[in-house]
Amino acid sequence: MKNKAITSRDVDFAKWYTDIVRAARLADYSTVKGCIVFEPNGYAIWEKMQSVLDKKFKELGHKNIYMPLLIPQSLLQKESDLIEGFAPEGAWVTEGGNKRLEEKLMVRPTSETLFSDYYASVVKSYKDLPLLYNQWCNVVRWEKETRPFLRTREFLWQEGHTVHATAEEAEKEALQMLNVYKDFFENYLAIPVIVGKKTEKEKFAGAEYTYTVESLMYNGVALQSATSHYFGQKFSKAYNITFLNKENKLENVYQTSWGCTTRMIGGLIMVHSDDNGLVLPPKIAPRQVVIVPIGKEEEILNLAKEINKKLNENNIISFVDDSEKSPGFKFAEHEVNGIPVRVEIGMRDLQNGKLCLARRDTRERIFVDKDVNIVESVQKLLDDIQQNLYNTALERNKKKTYEAYNIEDVEKIMNTQPGFIKAMWCGDEACELKMKEIRGTKSRCILENEKPISDKCVVCGKKAKHLVVWGIQY
């Protein structure tokens, strides 16, 4: 019964991943090197993600805005950390309207500069603050190695940028948005995450500090999944964003930015999917239920329509597949596409007073009375699937989360069964670089609220400062 188009994930995980992307028609490689076409099945997942997050952002008082795509070189250069961080990945427009441009323009890799430039022109007084703006857009970073959704030269994201009158308020915002992401990952994507601060080496260019949301894939590789930055006054000093405070003194604003990207689609795949194709948590699935009539009898088709209507009326996104294809073909196709629940309506079952509900996650087929309260049954199944996917991922993460007390421990774990490693760290970048020699292991984040597991740095053995989670990353 295994889908032949899909390599087994235990045999070749990388190949399995790209097989899923193609088989479920999420994305296609494009003639444009390093870029992908987001096909309807993939883009619909992004739209669903957007709708959930956008609603949440707006409930918290954020407004959407749209900044230009192209950033003049001189504007970028005002903040030196940022330009140094992004210059190697820059894509530059140098010709426009058949002329060489006097100043070249970078296709935005991120928009701190433009937001800061805008805020400098509109913020005057503490009464104007805070400004809580967000934008949904495309960004370009000239990556060398690319992989659909995970790393492409162009990707889609949202970037929130806020300005505040006090450091305290801005820090609260950065933490709040970290928690919005955490909640989204756990309760919508069914992906358990670890959150914390990045080390100095790993933080965003130009930030005072960076919070990160880190998740673990089926193969034990970590994925940086969303970030929230506190900028303090670094940008507001470089871009001269000032306001008259309550004491009528000129002060620089305090800023944050926070973002998540279409990379989350890659995370969804690598956490939940299996050798039969895509598996989607019901809360993020663009289509939650497919109803497949087996046979063309009027009774069957009418029941299919009736069930579909009931489900739709109760905010369950369902559809009837009454196309010409065979039932077996349909089952396989909807399985590959990750539709969480399939309702099968066949004459033989009907005559026995039954319907069949098939769940995508466990591939279990459950026979229910044909007069069952279908809305309730399907909703319960969707809730179960959502919870089961989360639990399965959490269990796996627990198994793949280790403690290490010396560099040999780290080597052994990462070379045999990679995952998250909790280990103490002295705070020296030199020790981070030593860790990196082991299959590129990097610090994922500092765990500020967990108890230390020893008092010695895992690398140098000197006095440890932080408990850190480490991992091999995408």
Add this chain to the structure above:
Amino acid sequence: MKNKAITSRDVDFAKWYTDIVRAARLADYSTVKGCIVFEPNGYAIWEKMQSVLDKKFKELGHKNIYMPLLIPQSLLQKESDLIEGFAPEGAWVTEGGNKRLEEKLMVRPTSETLFSDYYASVVKSYKDLPLLYNQWCNVVRWEKETRPFLRTREFLWQEGHTVHATAEEAEKEALQMLNVYKDFFENYLAIPVIVGKKTEKEKFAGAEYTYTVESLMYNGVALQSATSHYFGQKFSKAYNITFLNKENKLENVYQTSWGCTTRMIGGLIMVHSDDNGLVLPPKIAPRQVVIVPIGKEEEILNLAKEINKKLNENNIISFVDDSEKSPGFKFAEHEVNGIPVRVEIGMRDLQNGKLCLARRDTRERIFVDKDVNIVESVQKLLDDIQQNLYNTALERNKKKTYEAYNIEDVEKIMNTQPGFIKAMWCGDEACELKMKEIRGTKSRCILENEKPISDKCVVCGKKAKHLVVWGIQY
């Protein structure tokens, strides 16, 4: 009572326009030459437009997709009309990742090439057809003269691209989408429009023919507001998009594309707004009702909240402005921002058993019983405003739509009181060029279903082929 930040539209229309854009905080000029910042008030209108259109597109079976931003030069060159049409406005990425690129990439001015390239790779059989895809994205055209929303180097739009097995089906699609736009303009934007085919000279580069939606601004200048193109097999031959038809023979697909842009926001302003600021049709206003409590008495504040709750529960988008500003300041601000209805709650009125409803379009203030069915009253007012804005624009258009029988008529009209001119045309491009000498007058579209008004060309006097609408354009 006139808003001092806004020039009168009868004194200096161009200045009035930019004053509205700034005063209502729709857009800001940007450090990036020729580009604007879509501020929250402006972007929210775009989001509203998107939500209405996106729903309609999906109801008609279209799916969203996302294509790369950057298009390799070699891919563009496959269709010669298109590259010739867009090359003068191209913005080119020539450097990426600190290296000069082997092939330069155009920032998409439109995406026919990428869609065609994609369709060529996925379409195999008539069973795959039609494919009805759309994308919402940014595009770049290196314009010399720019004006917020109307013409900027970067703008936002949607572009639908469809492929079909027969010419008939594709032509039906192009016409259907024209009508979707017409309906959207008339029933949501309250903008009466003229629709028809473009002349050969004015059609889209690469199209067999182009349908257009044309509207008329307050000052009598025309705005091309949306277009729908039938491509026939022009692109499918250039990009080799073939399918096995029912007779098992290889055939090229038939294509359409159709789009509308953030330019519609400019149209909204120039059709409905006045010297007091923005005026928005309720169906497209991001916020429909503001409730202003006058005074701080608990009775007033509670009533404001109660009314707000009732309106929101009935899908009317309202909010309470209980900020510290004075009532007069609030009235002016919400008027500038174009909130269609203002509910004023003051103690004196309340003691007389009254509330005041102020409508933005006529600026009338209507006193109603405080125990009135507020949802019903407000909804009726919103419907009235929507209808009144449409009627006002329609009346104006009628007055500004003329017939001309010779070139002197055209000169006289365009030099004194420009508008739409209906006039016969022989079909020769030379005559179109003659018309253009009169303040840039261009053919807007051919009216295929209206009765000819004479049998002679308005320019050369020879036998006329078409009744054409002409206008000066943005």
